[in-house]
Amino acid sequence: MKPAFPDLIGNDRLRARLAEDIRSDRFGHAYILEGADGSGKHSFALRIAAALACEHRTEDGFPLPCGNCPACRKILSGNSPDVITIGRGDKVTMGVDVIREMHADVFVAPNELSDKVYIIEDAQTMTVQAQNAFLLILEEPPAYVRFLLLCDGSAPLLETVRSRAQTLRTEPIPPALLADYLARTEPAANILRNGNPEEFAEWIAASEGSVGRAKMLLDPKKRRPITDARDAARTFAELAAAHRESTRVLAFLASFGQKRDEAIARLSVMLVCIRDLILLKQTEDAPLCFFYNREEACALAYRFTAPDLLRYASGISDAMEALRRNANLRLTLMHFAMQTGLLS
Ligand SMILES: [Zn+2]
Numbered sequence: 001m002k003p004a005f006p007d008l009i010g011n012d013r014l015r016a017r018l019a020e021d022i023r024s025d026r027f028g029h030a031y032i033l034e035g036a037d038g039s040g041k042h043s044f045a046l047r048i049a050a051a052l053a054c055e056h057r058t059e060d061g062f063p064l065p066c067g068n069c070p071a072c073r074k075i076l077s078g079n080s081p082d083v084i085t086i087g088r089g090d091k092v093t094m095g096v097d098v099i100r101e102m103h104a105d106v107f108v109a110p111n112e113l114s115d116k117v118y119i120i121e122d123a124q125t126m127t128v129q130a131q132n133a134f135l136l137i138l139e140e141p142p143a144y145v146r147f148l149l150l151c152d153g154s155a156p157l158l159e160t161v162r163s164r165a166q167t168l169r170t171e172p173i174p175p176a177l178l179a180d181y182l183a184r185t186e187p188a189a190n191i192l193r194n195g196n197p198e199e200f201a202e203w204i205a206a207s208e209g210s211v212g213r214a215k216m217l218l219d220p221k222k223r224r225p226i227t228d229a230r231d232a233a234r235t236f237a238e239l240a241a242a243h244r245e246s247t248r249v250l251a252f253l254a255s256f257g258q259k260r261d262e263a264i265a266r267l268s269v270m271l272v273c274i275r276d277l278i279l280l281k282q283t284e285d286a287p288l289c290f291f292y293n294r295e296e297a298c299a300l301a302y303r304f305t306a307p308d309l310l311r312y313a314s315g316i317s318d319a320m321e322a323l324r325r326n327a328n329l330r331l332t333l334m335h336f337a338m339q340t341g342l343l344s
């Protein structure tokens with residue numbers, strides 16, 4: 001049998017498991033699909049909806065979804081009235097009004113298909129009130145309804161919501177697979193790979209295992225802030241390994257600029273960098289997310305003790321948390337540097 005979801009790459013086990021649930025009619029009413037922003041959760045969700053409706057769903061020899069039957073085509077082009085995407089619009093959170101509107105629609109039978117699929121984007125932003133309203137539907141949904149809750153992490157969801165859904169996690173696509181896929185499908189990627197292998201490797205690493213992010217970063221203007229953040233993370237790791245060169249540390253802190261969101265984004269790249277080094281302390285074969293040159297990463301990891309790296313990781317997490325709670329940017333960075341021993 002052909003692999004399920006043939007136009008996606010990576011996440012082989014997850015794809016096989018979902019296909020099995022669908023083919024054997026064991027697909028549940030609600031799934032939480034966790035994965036980083038831009039990791040293709042929406043594409044995945046659309047393909048799940050198509051697989052549920054595909055006219056060749058139970059036939060051998062067809063990939064799931066086939067992509068060619070009328071049901072598949074309508075769903076994959078975003079034109080099925082029975083596959084409904086719900087989001088928070090331009091608001092920070094998803095309020096109870098959004099869920100109430102959905103509630104009214106849920107009890108209207110599907111137009112054309114046997115299932116009605118609701119794709120809920122950024123489900124982690126539902127307010128508690130919204131989640132409680134959602135629970136009322138989730139407790140006794142009509143037999144034809146399926147919910148796909150997409151989120152970057154399910155922790156903000158109430159336990160009562162999580163316990164009524166199956167949680168699945170999409171994993172980042174391994175760099176080599178992502179590189180081959182992009183070189184095959186994006187002419188610009190192939191040119192970059194042949195013309196400037198170093199920049200190609202940097203771009204693949206900055207994509208963090210996401211096809212969507214990689215495509216966005218094909219534009220050098222969009223890639224620039226990300227590569228700047230990666231350079232900053234490397235500078236940080238060097239400074240931390242070199243033990244307290246206060247002039248350089250202060251210059252590094254000043255390079256953060258004034259914008260809170262950008263500072264949080266930089267810190268999160270630093271965290272990915274430090275996590276790689278922590279993993280390398282366990283085993284030199286560890287899967288890496290930040291570094292693409294394993295030798296360089298191993299040499300850097302060698303210069304740290306494991307407790308040092310853990311202290312930096314927790315310091316970065318604390319700083320990100322403080323900034324999200326609106327703490328003063330300069331003071332937070334200074335506190336971070338003192339607390340971790342970067343400055344003494
Ligand atoms: Zn089909």
